[in-house]
Amino acid sequence: MEHKVLAFAGSPRRGGNSEKLLDSALAGVAAAAPGAAVTKIVLNELKFAPCQNCGFCSATGYCQFAGDDMKGIYEALDASDRFVIASPIYFASVSAQLKTMIDRCQAIWARKYLLKRPHANPDRKALFLCCGGFKHDRFYKCARQVIAAWCVVLDIKLSGELFFHSIDARGDIEKHPTALADALSAGRELMK
Ligand SMILES: Cc1cc2nc3c(=O)[nH]c(=O)nc-3n(C[C@H](O)[C@H](O)[C@H](O)COP(=O)(O)O)c2cc1C
Numbered sequence: 717m718e719h720k721v722l723a724f725a726g727s728p729r730r731g732g733n734s735e736k737l738l739d740s741a742l743a744g745v746a747a748a749a750p751g752a753a754v755t756k757i758v759l760n761e762l763k764f765a766p767c768q769n770c771g772f773c774s775a776t777g778y779c780q781f782a783g784d785d786m787k788g789i790y791e792a793l794d795a796s797d798r799f800v801i802a803s804p805i806y807f808a809s810v811s812a813q814l815k816t817m818i819d820r821c822q823a824i825w826a827r828k829y830l831l832k833r834p835h836a837n838p839d840r841k842a843l844f845l846c847c848g849g850f851k852h853d854r855f856y857k858c859a860r861q862v863i864a865a866w867c868v869v870l871d872i873k874l875s876g877e878l879f880f881h882s883i884d885a886r887g888d889i890e891k892h893p894t895a896l897a898d899a900l901s902a903g904r905e906l907m908k
Pocket of ligand 1: 732735847850
């Protein structure tokens, strides 16, 4: 069966550094698996609220507020088996757009850990792409932990990750000697 790939652009800056990484990785995905169905979600263009910790999902496994744009995301998260997540570092973590989506996955946490219904597909893999303006990778460790925790909850193996520091102004990523080629290779690798 062909893979279903779900890609998240976490930055509000369209065509920015992390989205360029994402698009390169998706070119790698398409090269390695031309038949794969790819859905790219630009989180900043959707409307969904932060988790309210209302407790509804603890009893049901579903979010009572999923009438917002999380509805389509929940469906895509469930149906997909390959994931590419791209985010800039914002204050030592992932962007708020991405973190808000991740927090809404509390419903999936409840389904797995309270209602004992983990995801049925054992072959789910993710690639995390990230960049930050500072000249070190200290902040990446925090962002990576957020993504790693999300992957555990969703029964996804975090099989690839790339981080580029000193990437700040729009277009900086294109001046990096290897970043876009690295993302392309990582996208190919994800589909192996
Ligand atoms: C609100 C905000 C917070 C930021 N915080 C950090 C940070 O903590 N560490 C860092 O290395 N870069 C930080 N940056 C810089 C961005 O990560 C950097 O500009 C990145 O290349 C933006 O990627 P994008 O073009 O995909 O949006 C921050 C930028 C913004 C706008």
